[in-house]
Amino acid sequence: MMSLPLFLMSDEQRKFLRDRQAQAIQRRIPLAVPWDAEMKWQPELTLQAKTYKPRSLFDVPASNARDVNDALLEETIHSPKKTFCYIERRLKRGAMLENASGQKRGNIMWDGPIVVPSLHERSPHHADFWASVPWMSITPFELMTLRSGTKRAKGRTLVVGLGLGHQLIEVSKRKQVKELVLVERSQELVDWLLPRIKPHLGCELKDVVIGDAYKKLPKMKADVALIDIFPRYGFNKFEKLVSVNERLNEWVPVACPNIKSLWCWGSAQLKD
Numbered sequence: 001m002m003s004l005p006l007f008l009m010s011d012e013q014r015k016f017l018r019d020r021q022a023q024a025i026q027r028r029i030p031l032a033v034p035w036d037a038e039m040k041w042q043p044e045l046t047l048q049a050k051t052y053k054p055r056s057l058f059d060v061p062a063s064n065a066r067d068v069n070d071a072l073l074e075e076t077i078h079s080p081k082k083t084f085c086y087i088e089r090r091l092k093r094g095a096m097l098e099n100a101s102g103q104k105r106g107n108i109m110w111d112g113p114i115v116v117p118s119l120h121e122r123s124p125h126h127a128d129f130w131a132s133v134p135w136m137s138i139t140p141f142e143l144m145t146l147r148s149g150t151k152r153a154k155g156r157t158l159v160v161g162l163g164l165g166h167q168l169i170e171v172s173k174r175k176q177v178k179e180l181v182l183v184e185r186s187q188e189l190v191d192w193l194l195p196r197i198k199p200h201l202g203c204e205l206k207d208v209v210i211g212d213a214y215k216k217l218p219k220m221k222a223d224v225a226l227i228d229i230f231p232r233y234g235f236n237k238f239e240k241l242v243s244v245n246e247r248l249n250e251w252v253p254v255a256c257p258n259i260k261s262l263w264c265w266g267s268a269q270l271k272d
Contacts, residue, residue, distance in 0.1 A: 025094035025109070032111035041101040041144060049093070049112030054138035057164065057196045062090040062115045068130045079192040085120045085130050099141045100233055108140050119164050135231075136163035145233060146170070149263040153177050155223030158259070160213045162189055165197035167228060173202035183209045183216055185229075214240050214254055221258040233266040 009017070028044065034051040063075035068087050077086040091097075091114050099106045118137035120130040136142060146167050154176035159168045160183040172180055180203055184190050187210050198205065209216055213229055217238070230236040239251040256262060262271040 021094070024096075028109050029094070029111045035140065037143065037147075039144075041099065041104065041106070043104070043106035045099060045106065045108045045140070047108060047110050047140070049110040049114045052110065052114050052140075054115070054117055055164075055166070055169075055200065056088065056115075056117055057193065058086055058088075060086070060088055062088045064090050067132050068118070068120050068134075069132065079188050081188050083122055083186070083188055084135075084192065086117070087120065088115045088117045090115050097139055097141060100145065117164060133231075136166075138164060138166060141233075142166070145265060146228070149226040149228070149265065150174070152261060152263050153224055153226065155179070156181070156221070158183055158217070158220065158222045158225040159228075160184075160217065160225055161228040162186075162193060162197075163228060165193060165200070167226060168197060168205075169200045169202070171226065172205070177203065179206045180204070181207045181209065181220075181222070183211070183213055183220075185210070185212055214238075217256050217259065218254060220256070222260070224261045224263070225256065225259045226263050228265040230265055236264040236266040238262055238264055 028046040032046045032048045033039075035047045039045075058077045060077055061072075061075050063071040065071040065075070068076070068085060071087055075087060078084070091110065093112050094109060095114075096107045096109045099108045116137050116139055118134040120132075120134050123129040123131045143166065150167055150170045153171040153174050156179040157171055157177050158181045159171055162168065162182060162184045168180075168182060171177055180201075182190070182194075182205060190208060190210065194208070209220070213227065217225060217227075227238055237251075238254050238256070240254050241249055242252055243249050256271075260272075264270075
């Protein structure tokens with residue numbers, strides 16, 4: 001019953017859902033703890049809103065819209081060619097977002113309102129709309145699932161996928177990193193966001209390589225490559241879809257002989 005969208009629910013079903021949400025808020029809000037970037041994953045995590053302050057890249061009014069396509073024009077910032085959209089969504093007290101760690105799934109709740117910066121791309125299905133699911137958003141889920149990659153960074157490190165720059169910034173602060181290189185497919189995204197990200201970097205960005213990571217990385221040399229180019233969290237691997245014959249396709253690993261260690265966002269397997 002609870003898997004139904006709201007508009008298909010009966011009045012009784014909607015009331016049951018509202019009551020259950022209210023009970024969850026009443027039970028969990030007193031348990032709220034301060035946000036800590038190193039905190040461990042839990043199936044239910046309740047945070048103090050005043051301690052969660054994600055980095056903002058633009059001065060834009062926070063939006064109450066549930067979907068980026070419903071936001072007011074002044075609540076969004078568009079890239080020059082309008083391929084990307086930046087928005088900061090305001091979530092109310094008791095709002096819940098997903099959280100995950102490997103195969104484990106859970107959720108996060110706040111004891112007050114918060115703002116979540118998000119980056120959206122144009123919908124692949126309709127040029128007049130943005131994809132409702134963000135390419136990246138600064139939520140605890142994203143920050144916690146990027147940590148393991150950041151902690152592997154050392155020597156010459158490639159950060160593959162710019163997003164909102166969180167991992168690039170965190171990697172740049174590590175003393176073990178001697179050379180930092182960004183690999184990003186979109187020149188537009190780099191031109192638009194990198195100038196706003198650079199002031200937060202802890203070391204110099206040695207180079208920016210524009211192009212398809214599947215073509216660029218096999219030719220590159222590095223101690224570590226942190227690859228965050230996947231549209232969803234799961235058991236991601238650095239693989240490419242190839243045609244075996246007219247009826248069969250399969251995923252095969254992409255060989256990167258001169259990169260010592262590969263980490264993929266959401267991956268259960270790493271190359272060392």
